[in-house]
Amino acid sequence: MKLTKSQRAELRNKFSGRCAYCGCELPERGWHADHVEAALRKWEFSPRQANGVRRAIATGEHWLPENDVYENLFPACAPCNLFKATFSVESFRNEIAQQVSRARRHSVNFRTAERFGQVHVTESPIVFWFERYQKEQAA
């Protein structure tokens, strides 16, 4: 859905101007309106270009249009929104929880930093900013 200017301003402030997930302060521009439950954009192939490539182009329609409503939108920073992609909130939490083991498996930099005590991994649960915020508001 296309947000009006005032809807966008209201959405940005939904959790005191912070990303619903990581809690970073949202910039004036460049933050995303995240579909909490994915609406799944429809796309189609472009005509073949001179170099033979066909590109995927969003049609502007959704597979789950019932999720493309204001009530299903959270303000998110670009990195959180892009990583969350079509994950549900719980799948997103689960993906984040796997980041340390992935870094350990794939990154020499991470393993080296950890071996020299530069990285301290915790077992802390993944709690999203909107959860802290809502708990605080309810108290």
Ligand SMILES: [Zn+2]
């Ligand atoms: Zn974020």
